[in-house]
Amino acid sequence: MLTSKWFEKRGLIVSCQALPDEPLYSGDTMTKMAKAAEMAGAIGIRTNGEEDIRRIKQAVNLPVIGLIKRVIPDSAIFITPTLEEVKAIIEAGADIVALDVTERENRLEQVNLLIDYAHEQGVGVMADISTLEEGLAAERLGVDLIGTTLSGYTPYSPQQEKPDFLLIERLSELVKVPVVAEGRIWTPDEAARALEAGATYVVVGSAITRPQLITQKYMQALTKYSNRNTEIK
Ligand SMILES: CC(=O)N[C@H](C=O)[C@@H](O)[C@H](O)[C@H](O)COP(=O)(O)O
DSSP states (O other): OOOOSSOSSSEEEEEEOOOTTSTTOSTTHHHHHHHHHHHTTOSEEEEESHHHHHHHHHHOOSOEEEEOBOOOTTOOOOBSOSHHHHHHHHHHTOSEEEEEOOSGGGHHHHTHHHHHHHHHTTOEEEEEOSSHHHHHHHHHTTOSEEEOTTTTTSTTSOOOSSOOHHHHHHHHHHOSSOEEEESSOOSHHHHHHHHHTTOSEEEEOHHHHOHHHHHHHHHHHHHHHHHHOOOOO
16 A cells, blocks of 8 residues: 555544634634544644644644645636745645645646745645546656545536545556545545545545534435424424
8 A cells, every 4th residue: 555654554634724714713723623633543634824734733743734725816726826835834834735736727837846846845745636637647746645635626527525436546546646535525434435445545624624514414404304394392
C-alpha cells in the first residue's frame, strides 16, 4: 500500500473548516474539533485559513493539510488559487498545502510554480482534482497526495450526492501517489468503502464538523413524517 512520510498509517483525516458565513466560524472552535478528532484516533487534520492552521498546529500533534479558500472575481478556482495563499499557508505552519489542480483556466500549465515553491520550502502538496485525467496530470506535476475533493464541483465531473467511488477506485489503480478520498463521505461505511476502493486516506468534513448540515440531513429524513402526522401526542 502506498503511504507518505507525513502519516504513520492509513486512516481518517478530519476536515475542520468553517467559513465566515457558518455558525462555528472564528475563535478556537475548529481547534476544539481538531482535538476531538485527534482524541478519537484521526491521523491528520485538513483546515482552512491561516488562523485555524496556526491554532491547530499548536494544539494538536497531527500533520495538518492547510488550504486557503479565496474567491477571485471571474475565476472558478477557489482552493489556494495563487502563490500568495501558498506562502501564507506555509507561514502558518501547515505540513502539506492543498490546492486546486483542475484543468480550468489553464491551471495545469501554471500550477507547477505553486507546487515547486511548496516543495522548495520542504512542504508537501495535495492536489484537489475532479477527474481521472486531472489526477494523472497531478501525478505528472509531482504532487505528494491526490484528493478527489473537487469531483462534483467542476461542471464536467459527475454531479452526484454520493462520494465518487469510481474515481477513487480508478485513480488508486493508476497512480503511484497516495490517493485521498474526499467529498460527500457521510457515513462510517462510506469511509470504509473508500479505503476498500484503494484510497490510502479518507477525509471526512461536513459529516463531523458542520452541525448545521448534519441537522439538515436529520430534518430531511424527518420532514416526510412530521408533514404526515400533524397530531401531537
Ligand atoms: C468542494 C469544497 O469546497 N471542499 C472543501 C475543501 O476543502 C470543503 O468545504 C469540504 O468540507 C471538504 O472537501 C470535505 O468534504 P466534505 O465536507 O464533503 O466531507
